[in-house]
Amino acid sequence: MRRLLWMAIIFLLLVNLVVLGHSFYNRQQAEARITLSERELSLPGNYGFNKENSDLTLALSWSVAGNGDDISHFTYNHRLNLSPGHYASFGFGGACGQRRNRSVTDGYVLLEFNGAVYQRHLELAKKHLEQMQGEEAASAEKDEYKIKHAREQLISLEQQESRLYVVDAAASKVLLQAALAQRLRDSPGEYLILPAIIRESYRDCDNKEEVHSVYLDKLFAQRIYVPREYHSLFVDRNHKHRFLADITFGQLGEPWLESLQICDKQCVQP
């Protein structure tokens, strides 16, 4: 019995040592640094169990870069078209007609912050609003709701929604690093490579075209813990604060909050 007790004590200490060592190793070297705002980092709701929760985490908000000229591809799904090489790196079977049993694996995604994809999304939203207004002017029937919705969508995109877009994915980080080098030449900006869960997309058996698209289930670094020294900045959790947060991603892809400042009035958004 005494031996079991010592084993339990040593085991507890050993596990904690491994976890703390893991985190220490991650923070030894910063892989990426980025400044995000409340548009990309949302506060948890202050209701239900959360009312009693004294700690604070920020959830990372992101979208997937849509393809073509359809604005709904940006908004409503997490489907991402890949190059044949990047798609093949996941080793998905590519079987058709399977709504269930689609493979899910871990891989890496390339995220672009406030770059060309966001600008394209904005342009599409503007074009969509103009198209709605044009259609209404030409038609005898008035559809105020559609125009109002398109206008609100544009305002939300300009002022509130996340500017973080997943633009590429692959099973290995090396593949994405090569793609990033190419992308930086074409459109310089802020990029991140982060681990994520990626699902094989559904393919209809009638569709004979080769499809190289995947669904992004979630990012591993979905939540970022806010240390105690910043809690006082969010006294009223029901208030929608504007802030800037410096986030660093370590060598294991795990993030931490470097600094945070509330900028309801004075600071300039990136």
Add this chain to the structure above:
Amino acid sequence: MKAIDKDTLLAKNSGVSKVVAQARVNQIRAFEAERALLQERGLLLLDETQQRDILTYHQQVLRDLQQQQDVDLTERARHLSLGTQIVAFLGAIAFAASVFFLFYQYWGLFSLLQQVCLLVAAPLVALAAACWVKQRDASGYYARLVATVSFVCFVLNLVMLGTVFNIIPSPNAFAAYAIYAFLLAYLFSGRLLLVAALGCSFTFIAAKTTHWVGGIYWIYLWEYPEHFLLPAVLFFALPFLKPQRQCPEFKSIYHIVSVCAFFFAVLILSHWGHGSYLRWDANIIEGFYQLIGFAASAGLIVLGLRQQDSLLMLLGNICFAISLCSKFFDWWWDWMPKSLFFLVMGLTMLLMMMVFKRLRQWQQLSITRQEREVAP
């Protein structure tokens, strides 16, 4: 009969588990009742000295067992102790929830260093408290309760460290939970802790096989119930391969948890073939797992008969009945008039009763035959 040295008796009884001690008490009580009956009918003649020696010996054994293992000496005490067990179980859950929400409520008020120190210290302090309580309480109820709190503190320890340092979730955490729960279960003979250890082990093995066999990310381990079949078989076989001498009551926990996991997985697959790795038609997969369900439950009944283990037989019966009822529902509920459906169900149960009665007769006959062979 010589006077019994108390120290010798204590030495003989020390180290036995509570289940073994309780069995010994039951045996003594049964012996006393049978002796009284035989003496009343004139079949057993003991002189006064012999009677007194036996009585003194038994009283001393009972006293020692009561001191060491807090066994129930009467039927009424047994009922009260069952009530205590239920209350202890509910208490352990309530304490665990209380610790969880205490952390939840005050967690954000501490600095990073304080948080880490608190998290590392919480399970250690609770473990030390459980050991301290165990030395002072022979029943072990309070010690098990504190040990359960220590396990919850350890789960919180890893979960909270993961949150604070934004660590990517890993299935290895379940291996850590399982190892600690096993250690606590064997230290404090805690059945609830063993259930937790088995649950974490099932999750860990299923998560790893999900990744290795299916190439699927481990969080989706629930999408393929086949991952639970192998650990269920392994943990079912464990008490046969390594008899639980220190904690004989653990054998039944291993069997109950493994059988429940196995049949739950088979039941899902027998109704939902798409959740299988087998590359067959979904209907064929469902049929295949229906057969597996019936065969395994029948096998469990046979094993129970051979091992003379009433728990295995009971589990086999329950699983067989559930498999049968679910299939009847699947086949006939929609098109059969409800009166006919329940009539068929009733007749089937009648048939099962007849089969079990036959099995019982067969078992009793074989026991009588064995006794006749042993008797001179």
